Amino acid sequence: MSVRTATASAAVAALLGGCVLLPAAQAQAAGAKDGPVVFAHRGASAYAPENTLAAVDAADRLGIDWVENDVQLTKDGVLVVVHDTTLGRTTDAEQVFPGRAPWAVKDFTAAEIAKLDAGSWFGAAYAGARVPTLTQYLHRVERNRQKLLLEIKSPETYPGIEKETLRILREEGWLDRGHVKHRLIVQSFGAESVKAVHDRRPDIVTGFLGTPAVADLPSYAAFTDQINPSHTTIGADYVAAVQKLKGPHGKPLQVNTWTVNDAATAAKVAGFGVDGIITNNPDIVRDATG
Secondary structure, three states: OOHHHHHHHHHHHHHOOOOOOOHHHHHHHOOOOOOOEEEEOOOOOOOOOOOOHHHHHHHHHOOOOEEEEEEEEOOOOOEEEOOOOEOOOOOOHHHHOOOOOOOEHHHOOHHHHOOOOOOOOOOHHHOOOOOOEHHHHHHHHHHOOOEEEEEEOOHHHOOOHHHHHHHHHHHOOOOOHHHHHHOEEEEEOOHHHHHHHHHHOOOOEEEEEOOOOHHHHHHHOOOOOEEEOEHHHOOHHHHHHHHOOEOOOOOEOEEEEEOOOOHHHHHHHHHHOOOEEEEOOHHHHHHHHO
């Protein structure tokens, strides 16, 4: 065990009050199972402005393979990477385009969004960072040899967004066997959106964001490979119920939980047996569970 890992493990033990190791932690200590996969939420968004190329690079510097992002469609049909359906929180849209309230992503062209500063709100060092298009984002992830957990955001607002997302992924080489098998997951809070992706490209790994009732899980297993819930809504029993089922690829359903940003909670959900943890602080979660 490295000094860094040992220090992190000691910190977790202190936070947990010296309690007995949880089952997953016991398995890891015995070398039986690796820790959960760590996903950098909107990139390493604790360290750089969310969903920007800088956040992708921050995750890369931390040695994090998987980055998560959010895609939406502009007024002229271009996919951009931004979380909120409005631009006010993470850009200077209100200053650049006064009178365009509520500054909805869908009401702006890609060229207009490209003018916005998406970094100054986070810190002066990031002034001038831009809202990337999905194409630009894919180029950066590819350059870094990272992997992508792509969320289709608010699909009910953007009819046809699934088709356009798959088109861009295909054009950029992300739908070849290597990417589809090892480097890409598409998820959404919209069950119909996840179904649409699965129907068009059944080879892609998909995830449903939410916590369906246990009785409803078999219907989700018909079209999704993952159930990805908030960490506040699950326990070990729920995780086990999900993992008992097989998804459309004949493998047990997985659970990637969000958004976990501290060591104690990371250790707790790892003990539930989750397969992955989505976090703004990927280094903290990795060191607590790896």
